[in-house]
Amino acid sequence: MQLATVLSEAVEVQDIVKIVCSPVMSAFDAEGIALLTVDGARLRLLGHRGLTEEATRMIDGRLVDTTTPAARCILEQEALFFSSPQEMDHAFAGWSDRSRLSAFALMPLTALGRPVGCVAFGYREPHRFGSGYRTLFTSLSGLLAQALDRAQLYDTQHQLARRLQDLLLPTALPEIPGLQVAARYRPATRGVEIGGDFYDLIRLDSGCAAAIGDVQGHNVTAAALMGQVRTAVHATAGARPDEVLTRANKLLTDLDAGLFTSCLYAHVDFAAHRAVLATAGHPPPLLLDPEGQVTILDVPPGPLLGIEPGALYTPMEIPLPPGSALLLYTDGLVETPGTDIDVSLAELADHLQRAAGSPPDAIADGLLGQAPGSTAGTDDVALILIRREDDHH
Structure with missing residues (x-):
C-alpha cells in the first residue's frame, strides 16, 4: 500500500485518523500511536491506538508548553526519539510508567511553516531508531502534515457551510388548519456534502403555498444563493405561481451568480379545492388522490432560474380535493447513475x-x-408532502 497515495486521497480529518491508526501504525511496526493537533493554546487528541487511558488523559487538552513530550515536540518543532525507558524518564519523569511504553518517537507536523500537530509512535520494548527509521519518519510527517492541514480546512469549511445551510432552511413549518405536512432534508453523506436544496411552506389567506428547489453546486455559494431564492419566493408568495417564478428568475439573473436553480412552486386554494403549479426545470411533483392513486404531474416545463432574464413560466391547475396530497422533492430522491429517470x-x-x-x-x-444512496448519498435530498385533510377529519 502506498501511504502517500492513501493520504493524498483522504478528505476529512477522520479519514486521516483511520489511516494513522491502521496502515501507518502497521508500516512502522508500532504498538501504540497517537495523532494530535493544535487547537488554540491546547493539544487535542484526534485519534490513538494502543495507549493507556492515563497516557491519553495526560496529553489530551494539555496546554502547548514543554511539560509533555507531545507539547515539546510541537512547540520546538523538533523530532524526539527515546530508545529506552531510561531515556524517556530522563527527559520526562515518570513517562515510561504512565505510558507503559519502553520507546517512542514523536514527529512534528508542519504545513506552510505553521505547526498543525504531531504524531507519536510507541513500542513496548526498547527500540533503536536508526537513520533509516528517522528518514522514513521524517518523510511520513511531511505527507501527514499536508494531509491533516488540508482535511482540517475541509472540515472547517464544511461545518461553516452546513451551519449556513441549516440557518437558511425553515426551523419549523407553519401549522395550517386543514393541512397535514411532512418535510425532510438529508444532506449528502459523501463528497462535499453541501448543497442548495431548499423547501418552504407559506400560509396564505386562501390556503397555502409550497415550494421546493435546488441550486446548482455544492458549496457555500450555493447555500447562500439558496437562501436568497427562498427569500424571494417567500416574499412574492400569493401571486400566481408563474409570476413568483418570473420574479425569482429576475433576481437570479440580476445577481449574475453563475449558478442555476430549479424550483417548483404550488399555490393551494382550500376553498376552491384546487392547486396551481409552475416549474422552473424541476422534477415533476406527484399527486396522491383520495382513492390512493398516484399521478406524475406533467407540469409545463420552464427554464431554470438564472439563465434567461425574460423567461416565462406556464401555470398548471389541478384539482386537490380533501384527502389528496402533493409530493414535492429534489432530484436526489430519484436520480441514480445509470438508471433511466422515468424508471x-x-x-x-x-x-x-x-x-x-x-x-x-x-x-x-x-x-x-x-x-x-440512502446510506452513502452523493446528493442532498429534500422533500415536502402536503395532504388536505378529509372534511370529517
Whole structure:
C-alpha cells in the first residue's frame, strides 16, 4: 500500500485518523500511536491506538508548553526519539510508567511553516531508531502534515457551510388548519456534502403555498444563493405561481451568480379545492388522490432560474380535493447513475401509492429511506408532502 497515495486521497480529518491508526501504525511496526493537533493554546487528541487511558488523559487538552513530550515536540518543532525507558524518564519523569511504553518517537507536523500537530509512535520494548527509521519518519510527517492541514480546512469549511445551510432552511413549518405536512432534508453523506436544496411552506389567506428547489453546486455559494431564492419566493408568495417564478428568475439573473436553480412552486386554494403549479426545470411533483392513486404531474416545463432574464413560466391547475396530497422533492430522491429517470419516477410513484394510507411523517420517512444512496448519498435530498385533510377529519 502506498501511504502517500492513501493520504493524498483522504478528505476529512477522520479519514486521516483511520489511516494513522491502521496502515501507518502497521508500516512502522508500532504498538501504540497517537495523532494530535493544535487547537488554540491546547493539544487535542484526534485519534490513538494502543495507549493507556492515563497516557491519553495526560496529553489530551494539555496546554502547548514543554511539560509533555507531545507539547515539546510541537512547540520546538523538533523530532524526539527515546530508545529506552531510561531515556524517556530522563527527559520526562515518570513517562515510561504512565505510558507503559519502553520507546517512542514523536514527529512534528508542519504545513506552510505553521505547526498543525504531531504524531507519536510507541513500542513496548526498547527500540533503536536508526537513520533509516528517522528518514522514513521524517518523510511520513511531511505527507501527514499536508494531509491533516488540508482535511482540517475541509472540515472547517464544511461545518461553516452546513451551519449556513441549516440557518437558511425553515426551523419549523407553519401549522395550517386543514393541512397535514411532512418535510425532510438529508444532506449528502459523501463528497462535499453541501448543497442548495431548499423547501418552504407559506400560509396564505386562501390556503397555502409550497415550494421546493435546488441550486446548482455544492458549496457555500450555493447555500447562500439558496437562501436568497427562498427569500424571494417567500416574499412574492400569493401571486400566481408563474409570476413568483418570473420574479425569482429576475433576481437570479440580476445577481449574475453563475449558478442555476430549479424550483417548483404550488399555490393551494382550500376553498376552491384546487392547486396551481409552475416549474422552473424541476422534477415533476406527484399527486396522491383520495382513492390512493398516484399521478406524475406533467407540469409545463420552464427554464431554470438564472439563465434567461425574460423567461416565462406556464401555470398548471389541478384539482386537490380533501384527502389528496402533493409530493414535492429534489432530484436526489430519484436520480441514480445509470438508471433511466422515468424508471426512477415510476418507482417513486409506486412507493408513494403503497404508503398512501400512512400518516405524512411515516410516508416521508419511508420515501427518504428508499432514496438512492440512502446510506452513502452523493446528493442532498429534500422533500415536502402536503395532504388536505378529509372534511370529517
